[in-house]
Amino acid sequence: MRKDIRKATFLAVLSVAVLTTMIYWMIRSEATMNLKESLMIIIQLVVVVFAIFFAFRRLKSVKQNLPAEDEMSKGILRRTAATSYYVSMYMWLAFMFFEENIDLERRILIGAGILGMALIYALSWVYHNYIRRSHD
Amino acid sequence: MTSRIRELRARDNLTQMDLARKVGVRRETIVFLEKGKYNPSLKLAHDIAQVFGMKIEEVFVF
Numbered sequence: 001m002r003k004d005i006r007k008a009t010f011l012a013v014l015s016v017a018v019l020t021t022m023i024y025w026m027i028r029s030e031a032t033m034n035l036k037e038s039l040m041i042i043i044q045l046v047v048v049v050f051a052i053f054f055a056f057r058r059l060k061s062v063k064q065n066l067p068a069e070d071e072m073s074k075g076i077l078r079r080t081a082a083t084s085y086y087v088s089m090y091m092w093l094a095f096m097f098f099e100e101n102i103d104l105e106r107r108i109l110i111g112a113g114i115l116g117m118a119l120i121y122a123l124s125w126v127y128h129n130y131i132r133r134s135h136d
Numbered sequence: 137m138t139s140r141i142r143e144l145r146a147r148d149n150l151t152q153m154d155l156a157r158k159v160g161v162r163r164e165t166i167v168f169l170e171k172g173k174y175n176p177s178l179k180l181a182h183d184i185a186q187v188f189g190m191k192i193e194e195v196f197v198f
Binding site: 067070 | 153156157160161162163165167168174176179180
């Protein structure tokens with residue numbers, strides 16, 4: 001139980017720290033954002049909001065004297081990991097294939113890939129948790 | 137697979153939350169079990185049957 005609270009609290013604190021840093025950077029940065037940068041910020045926001053939602057979902061369960069994870073939610077996490085790994089492989093393959101046509105520095109491209117993987121994970125979880133009809 | 141969980145909960149006046157606490161799972165798991173969208177492990181099926189004082193095959197219908 002205490003371990004669950006610690007894990008959820010750590011996730012919440014980390015997410016809020018990332019969100020605060022993003023907001024601070026946006027306020028301090030005087031450069032105007034182009035479409036690519038705006039898109040990356042939006043993806044980061046989606047990922048952070050997902051992490052905060054996940055942390056509070058766990059905390060809510062623990063507060064209700066229920067386990068943070070059980071056999072069904074662990075199964076969903078396993079399927080989410082498998083799906084996102086599979087889809088991410090295709091995303092990196094597409095990046096490699098279109099590398100010459102993408103007008104981004106290599107380090108930014110890698111950052112975008114990592115963000116993409118996080119987004120794919122979040123979307124896979126939403127799919128497996130809410131859209132997929134069976135949880136066997 | 138279908139289950140009689142909803143009916144048995146009503147009989148014993150248990151909420152989904154009560155049952156979830158008794159068998160140590162999240163409330164969503166009980167929701168999905170009642171809708172027949174999740175097949176439980178043997179242990180969970182056993183625990184649920186025990187809460188209602190019945191055999192597994194009397195709670196879960198294959």
